Every structure is written in structure tokens, then in C-alpha cells.
Amino acid sequence: MSSIDFDIEEEVKTGEDIGSESVRDLMVYNDDFNTFDHVINTLVKVCKHDIHQAEQCTFLIHYKGKCSVKKGIYEELKPMREGITEAGIKASIV
DSSP, X not given: OOOOOOOOOOOOOOHHHHGGGSOEEEEEEOOSSSOHHHHHHHHXXXXXXXXXXXXXXXXXXXXXXXXXXXXXOHHHXXXXXXXXXXXXXXXXXX
């Protein structure tokens, strides 16, 4: 039998490579202040949800305490988070 040499290269992603390009969630949280209609209208306006999607997210926010309303890279989600928080609704990018 002959000896076979293998060259193995492994690509490893570092935290710097992943950074802001990784897919994140725009999370919206329940509170005791905002009405269903306000949250629904905000999701339609800011996240471009259709009315049914916004309603479903709003019910999840109410009953589960939070809901991921959008997925994307940080740069895409940041203006949406700002629009939601400007409307008085708690949101974060996780």
C-alpha cells in the first residue's frame, strides 16, 4: 500500500466575519400601554407587514410576551427598530 497525503483546509469564521452580516431577529415586546390597533398599524407601516401578518404577530406579542416580527441583517433591522420604538413600542434586535 502506498501512503497518500491529504491537504485539509478548514475555513473557520471568526466573530469579525459574522459581525453585522449575520441574520438577526427584530423582537417586539408586550406592554400594558399600547393597543392592538396601534401595534398592528405600526407593524404594517414600519415593517411592511400585510394586515394579517401584523395581526398574528400582535396576538403572539400579547399572549407570549414577545414576537420576532422580522429577520434580517442588523443594518436592515435598525431603522425598523427605531420606527417601532419611536411609536412607543419596545423592540430590540437580537
